[in-house]
Amino acid sequence: DFQRIDRLNAADIKRLQATLRATGLEPADPEGQRLAHFRRMYEPYVHALARYLQMDLPPWLPVSSPKDNWQTTAWETDQ
Numbered sequence: 001d002f003q004r005i006d007r008l009n010a011a012d013i014k015r016l017q018a019t020l021r022a023t024g025l026e027p028a029d030p031e032g033q034r035l036a037h038f039r040r041m042y043e044p045y046v047h048a049l050a051r052y053l054q055m056d057l058p059p060w061l062p063v064s065s066p067k068d069n070w071q072t073t074a075w076e077t078d079q
Contacts, residue, residue, distance in 0.1 A: 007059055012059075012060055013035070
């Protein structure tokens with residue numbers, strides 16, 4: 001059963017903005033209202049498509065840092 005969840009909560013928006021600032025970009029929408037507006041337009045379709053394809057949607061931000069390709073080999077499993 002696929003549940004519709006909010007993939008970008010207020011804490012994640014702050015984290016996303018901090019990431020942008022760390023790279024030298026200043027978010028033009030500090031409260032996230034513009035992003036929320038666009039998300040309201042497309043998120044229902046994304047959720048419907050994910051439900052149809054029977055797959056979970058990924059989070060907006062990674063849960064953990066991905067490994068670089070040199071850190072794993074073909075004989076290792078990604079754990």
